[in-house]
Amino acid sequence: MAAVMDVPFLSLHDVNARHADELKAAAARVIDSGWYILGDELAAFEKEFAAYCGVRHAVGTGNGLDALSLVLRAWKEMGELTDGDEVIVPANTFIASFLAVSENGLHPVPVEPDPVTFTLDPARVEAAIGPRTRVIMPVHLYGQLADMASLAEIAGRHGLLMLEDAAQAHGARLAGTRAGAFGHAAGFSFFPTKNLGALGDGGAVVTDDDQLATYVAALRNYGSEVKYDHPMRGINSRLDEIHAAMLRVKLRYLDADTARRRDIAMAYRLGIANAGIILPAATSEEAHAWHLFVVRCAWRDDLQRHLGALGVQTQVHYPVPPHRQAAYPELAGLALPLTEQLHDEVLSLPMSPVLTDAQVAHVIAACRAYAEAA
Template sequence: MDVPFLSLRDVNARHADELKAAVARVIDAGWYILGDELAAFEDEFAAYCGVRHAVGTGNGLDALSLVLRAWREMGELVDGDEVIVPANTFIASFLAISENGLRPVPVEPDPVTFNIDPARIESAIGPRTRVIMPVHLYGQLADMGAIAEIAGRRGLLILEDAAQAHGARLGGTRAGAFGHAAGFSFFPAKNLGALGDGGAVVTDDDQLATYVAALRNYGSEVKYDHPMRGINSRLDEIQAAMLRVKLRYLDADTARRRAIASAYREGIRHPGIVLPSAANESAHAWHLFVVRSRWRDALQQHLGTMGVQTQVHYPVPPHRQHAYAELAGMALPVTEQLHEEVLSLPISPVLTDAQVAHVIAACSACAEAA
């Protein structure tokens, strides 16, 4: 049996008629940028996240970057200020910081949750620290209670990187509503994915939302009047219309992801495979199901021979990338070990029960990782 890591064709085929109707609606309207579909999606996504504002952007990296850019324009940040960020993350989290003239300060993760370790944040705070950027990695909420306590006590801003955490929640609060602002990605493979690139900033801060909305549109609120040096990063009408369709199914898709994750965690029994932890099921949207193994490469090869496609998220941490050569000397052993051991198993709302059972059997039968 073949189990694809992710079939976007199958994911979107479930809503093909609605998606085609949404595109036709935009074509017929004749307005393709900053129109009614985007305004409607921004209202709907803000309501979903439980915040006052959502501002659509061209992609998830721009969403993070525009928040930091807006805080610079508002006088909250200046060149050389520091942003605490998880060492264990995709490089986009770092890029948003450095492209704004700020300095990323990597902090090791909790090896159980993969998320930034709040116990290590305090010692990383220095005189130039201004922001904490927790990443809800793989869809699991970071420890926002502990992070908010530190930020409040030290007078720091919180920018959530929620690119993988659509729908994760703790109590009545969803990802994106814990900090001063959050950045989401709607890359096609995300839990809420467009059929192209897209992103959004969400916030309760009226002033911040106004600045971000202007900065994404060449620094302009009024046509041909540019008080700031902005960029062009606007979620287009067609993507907004399709996201409006898919948002209606997000909670059901998340429930299916949680059911698959539960089946994996109950069914995979192998001494060489460490299963992911979820302290609170509702706080995990299961964008990825990431196991650990000292024999990761052998496990991946075995699963491939069994027809199970897997991926590594991520093979090289940001501080080991050439783009951040200045950080290469940092001692981040937990991060580096994770990047040598992690392997992502298939998890998507279109996996069948038979495919899930096949993944479980294939993992449990792996002699190479014993």
């Protein structure tokens, strides 16, 4: 029996403590400025994050859901979409991907994933395209880029828009292109647990489309570009100055944190191999930002209890797929067996840039002890 060691799933205290002095200085700078909404810190972060992603524009929003929703809303204002149009989404995603679609009067069309990568399966996407399909929304699930080359080819051939849900994929890249720069637009989340996390809610839209960026910037601010002039019915969803200032600090460390996540993921994959647990596959090392390290086990609940008894905290991302949620009764009759199997089997192991080598080794030993006890 392996020894017991406390390994938190994610310690946000430890993540942020590394930069406490810089974060406090950033917060103090905003407090002292007397300007707290749509100011210099946000403008600077938007410029820096756009440059990081390799696009012309970043528009800060109140959260990641609003980032996705505002893109779809802007496309409707621009005449690209209309009520009842369809958006192809992965069936195995967090419900926010679906909510962004349905709250805009559009219909989510769930598609089963690739069984190896868990991301959108291009062949199934092609088969799901119908006369009302207007958008493909790939989700870079757990931090791994979807097969963007194949999806972009399909979108181009059918004249479809591409909206990346990059909420978990900050820093993932392929052949020099980062998450957020593959589609017509992308939505990011800066929820505190993300690879680039604020100390509260936050999000951003990134795009190379000048017109789209202008529309999103107005829609997030009550539909206004000029104070008290409202040509569109917008919402209030702005990334606060204080969060923007802190994100500017943390952006400087994102690549180093991603490198550490990749080292941990490699250690897990080498150490847990042959332990009776299905390990995640990476299409390439740089294409996965390892927001989560998600294994599969037919006896998931039993594995989770075993690891918990040895001090290893785990989580399930996500226990119930969106089409089985009460919020979407119209989708309840869909047959999506692979998605349902994944949601029954997935388990997320501890993953963060502040895990120590000793903690990583303990997680590996605890997983191997499960196989030995089976």
